[in-house]
Amino acid sequence: MKKLLGPIGIIVIILVVIALLFIPKYNSLVTAEENVDSKWAQVENQLQRRYDLIPNLVESVKGYASHEQEVIANITQARAQMGSARTPEEQAVANDALTGALSRLLVVVENYPNLKSDANFRQLMDELAGTENRLAVAREDYNNEVQQFNKHVKRFPGNLMAGMFGFEQKEYFKAAAGADKAPSIDFSQSGTH
Amino acid sequence: MKRCIVQMIIVCSVLLFFSNLAKATMPSPMKNTYIHDFANVISANVKEEINHYSEQLDQGTGAEIMVVTIDSLHGQEPKMYATKLIRSWGIGDKEKNNGVLILATFGQGEGNNDVVIAVGQGLEGALPDGKLGRILDNAFYPSASTGNLDQAFQATYSEVFRAVAQEYNWNGDMPAQTNEEEDMPTWLIILIIIIVLIFYTFFSKGGGGPRAGGYGGYPGSFGGGRSSRGGFGGFGGGSSAGGGASRKF
Numbered sequence: 001m002k003k004l005l006g007p008i009g010i011i012v013i014i015l016v017v018i019a020l021l022f023i024p025k026y027n028s029l030v031t032a033e034e035n036v037d038s039k040w041a042q043v044e045n046q047l048q049r050r051y052d053l054i055p056n057l058v059e060s061v062k063g064y065a066s067h068e069q070e071v072i073a074n075i076t077q078a079r080a081q082m083g084s085a086r087t088p089e090e091q092a093v094a095n096d097a098l099t100g101a102l103s104r105l106l107v108v109v110e111n112y113p114n115l116k117s118d119a120n121f122r123q124l125m126d127e128l129a130g131t132e133n134r135l136a137v138a139r140e141d142y143n144n145e146v147q148q149f150n151k152h153v154k155r156f157p158g159n160l161m162a163g164m165f166g167f168e169q170k171e172y173f174k175a176a177a178g179a180d181k182a183p184s185i186d187f188s189q190s191g192t193h
Numbered sequence: 194m195k196r197c198i199v200q201m202i203i204v205c206s207v208l209l210f211f212s213n214l215a216k217a218t219m220p221s222p223m224k225n226t227y228i229h230d231f232a233n234v235i236s237a238n239v240k241e242e243i244n245h246y247s248e249q250l251d252q253g254t255g256a257e258i259m260v261v262t263i264d265s266l267h268g269q270e271p272k273m274y275a276t277k278l279i280r281s282w283g284i285g286d287k288e289k290n291n292g293v294l295i296l297a298t299f300g301q302g303e304g305n306n307d308v309v310i311a312v313g314q315g316l317e318g319a320l321p322d323g324k325l326g327r328i329l330d331n332a333f334y335p336s337a338s339t340g341n342l343d344q345a346f347q348a349t350y351s352e353v354f355r356a357v358a359q360e361y362n363w364n365g366d367m368p369a370q371t372n373e374e375e376d377m378p379t380w381l382i383i384l385i386i387i388i389v390l391i392f393y394t395f396f397s398k399g400g401g402g403p404r405a406g407g408y409g410g411y412p413g414s415f416g417g418g419r420s421s422r423g424g425f426g427g428f429g430g431g432s433s434a435g436g437g438a439s440r441k442f
Contacts, residue, residue, distance in 0.1 A: 042434070119327075122327075122330070123326065125326075126323045126326030127322045129438065130438060131322075133272040133273055133435040133437065134436060136273055136435065137273070137276055
């Protein structure tokens with residue numbers, strides 16, 4: 001009896017130690033994943049908001065600059081691409097394409113003072129620029145959480161847990177170089193004053 | 194070996210230099226004030242007014258309206274910079290995230306200076322980006338472009354303040370409206386009165402100079418002279434999701 005209790009006791013102690021070591025680690029992995037997901041939801045909110053603003057913008061541009069077909073088509077196309085993107089990587093690429101198309105629009109807008117001083121257009125551009133900034137903020141928050149999560153997944157003993165329970169490293173939401181600069185429009189010359 | 198050490202010292206000092214530089218671009222908040230005029234462009238009585246009203250509003254609603262002027266953003270995107278400032282200073286209530294930051298630069302050269310109003314999530318409904326842009330166009334730009342910075346900050350602050358007070362149904366002491374849109378008609382009315390007086394004196398007496406004298410201050414200017422010091426000793430810990438609008442001036 002005593003002989004049997006020895007090995008069993010040791011096994012029990014080892015199991016308890018493993019549990020004590022691993023349960024908090026597992027919980028912190030779950031928490032970290034939740035954080036990543038909630039920050040990702042913020043990014044998606046802003047992407048959606050941007051997506052929703054574009055049709056109004058295109059309409060008001062058409063009112064003043066209807067023959068700028070190419071620019072308008074580019075924006076519409078980039079928006080469609082954004083609508084069909086699913087993974088963070090695809091969305092980041094589509095988002096960059098839209099940013100590019102919008103900055104080309106801003107160059108064109110310089111030639112249309114009436115459009116530039118249109119109250120509706122100015123408001124839309126403010127909303128859009130604000131959304132760009134929110135997106136940049138949300139992206140940074142998301143990437144920080146991903147970094148935390150990936151640290152958990154890579155380090156011991158998290159890496160064992162991650163393998164066992166199927167936690168995989170998360171993708172960063174990367175912006176192309178220069179795309180983190182929100183397109184800005186210089187209103188100072190053509191104000192309504 | 195010696196070269197290795199020298200190289201390491203160079204690398205370390207470069208790193209130190211850059212980390213100091215990064216710190217230097219984000220100023221630290223002072224206690225007991227809602228206005229940080231680092232660029233030194235706002236007059237003392239306007240500062241006092243803004244402090245007074247912000248403190249009242251903070252005590253009444255927990256919302257914090259902060260005015261900051263600095264020399265330069267060192268090339269950083271204005272709205273992002275303002276968002277980071279709200280976050281690092283913790284402007285606004287921690288739960289409500291109802292801070293507002295009115296930030297302007299004055300050392301980037303005329304036409305290249307940035308002005309930005311940034312808000313926490315809690316006030317995005319009362320101060321959406323489109324409205325903030327309009328406030329900058331109508332209240333800030335007209336005065337700032339003619340160099341009347343006190344007026345620019347008063348008018349901008351007043352618009353922001355009223356929107357926040359309305360959001361919380363707070364009806365305490367309000368800063369006077371100094372909006373250009375409202376000043377113009379008053380100005381015109383005074384002009385018309387002067388013209389009428391001139392005509393009157395000419396036609397009733399057949400000569401003589403106009404008797405209309407100068408007219409006093411702006412109809413809605415800040416009173417000045419009120420002083421207040423309360424128990425405000427730091428910010429509420431509010432955050433921002435990045436809402437706001439900016440302009441060059």
